[in-house]
Amino acid sequence: PPPGAVEALNAALILAADHDLSTSTLTARLAASFRADPYSVVTVGLSALGGVMQPVASLATERLLADISDPEHAAWVIGDRLRQGQRLPGLGHALHPHGDPRAALLLGRLREVYAESPRLAVVEALLEATRSRGIPGPNIDFALAALAHLAAMQRGSSEAIFGLARSAGWLAHAIEEYGHGSAIRPRAIYVGTPVGPER
Numbered sequence: 764p765p766p767g768a769v770e771a772l773n774a775a776l777i778l779a780a781d782h783d784l785s786t787s788t789l790t791a792r793l794a795a796s797f798r799a800d801p802y803s804v805v806t807v808g809l810s811a812l813g814g815v816m817q818p819v820a821s822l823a824t825e826r827l828l829a830d831i832s833d834p835e836h837a838a839w840v841i842g843d844r845l846r847q848g849q850r851l852p853g854l855g856h857a858l859h860p861h862g863d864p865r866a867a868l869l870l871g872r873l874r875e876v877y878a879e880s881p882r883l884a885v886v887e888a889l890l891e892a893t894r895s896r897g898i899p900g901p902n903i904d905f906a907l908a909a910l911a912h913l914a915a916m917q918r919g920s921s922e923a924i925f926g927l928a929r930s931a932g933w934l935a936h937a938i939e940e941y942g943h944g945s946a947i948r949p950r951a952i953y954v955g956t957p958v959g960p961e962r
Contacts, residue, residue: 764914765876765877765879766876767872767875767876768876768877768914770872770876771869771872771873771876771910772910772914772924774868774869774872775869775906775907775910775924775928776924776927776928776931777928778865778868778869778903778906778928779865779903779907779924779925779928779929780928780929780931780932780935781929781932781935781936782858782865782903782932783858786811787808787809787811787812787929787933788808788929788932788933788936790807790808790810790811791804791805791807791808791811791933791936791937792933792936792937792940792947793807793947794807794937795933795936795937795940795941796940796943796945796946796947797946797947798941798946799937801934801937804933804934804936804937805930805933805934808929808930808933809926809930812925812926812929820852820853820902820904820905821852821853821904821905821907821908821911821921821922821924821925822908822918822919822921822922823852823853824852824853824904824905824907824908824909824921825908825911825912825918825919825920825921826918827840827844827851827852827853827889827908828885828886828889828908828909828912829912829918831885831888831889832885833885834884834885834887834888835888837885837888837889837891837892838888838891838892838895840889840892841889841892841893841896842892845896851893851898852904852905853901853902853904853905853908854893854898854899854900854901854902854905855898855899855900855902856899856902856903859902860899862899862900863900863901863902863903863906865902865903865906866900866901866902866903866905866906867900869903869906869907869909869910870886870901870905870906870909873886873906873909873910873913876913877913877914880913882912882913882915883913885912886909886912886913903925904921904925907921907922907924907925908921910924911924
């Protein structure tokens with residue numbers, strides 16, 4: 764790898780380790796509050812992370828970058844996907860309407876490390892094609908996919924990096940929960956059809 768590549772990977776792991784109380788983090792924290800062992804905490808977190816509603820889009824972003832063989836085709840690929848009504852992965856974030864600072868930091872590092880790589884032109888062309896259409900900026904999923912793309916990693920590496928990073932975050936949450944004396948026990952209030960004696 765070029766100089767600085769390992770440091771960029773370390774930065775990616777740190778940036779993805781924790782971020783608010785995502786579904787997977789909350790699930791892991793709930794398990795830890797009931798004193799699940801660390802292996803179970805990570806297993807529960809990974810199970811939640813694998814749900815179809817979990818918005819981890821780095822693998823789909825890897826595919827998108829791979830589909831753009833030439834930077835000059837980026838605008839056409841983006842336009843074609845939008846015409847077909849497809850969602851563009853790795854762009855925008857509900858918690859960061861003005862841009863994901865994690866993505867900005869990691870992409871900045873990648874631009875330094877891979878300045879001479881022809882693959883960087885694909886990443887930049889994709890960002891320009893989306894920016895010119897007013898599409899929200901890149902999020903951490905995009906940045907992780909860009910890392911995997913630029914480093915010519917195996918397909919799916921960005922998801923592996925994300926899962927590994929989050930595992931460290933879940934364990935940090937577990938350690939915090941282990942220090943508390945009580946379990947997280949959400950309460951439910953029934954608001955459905957009242958059940959009467961005639962039923």
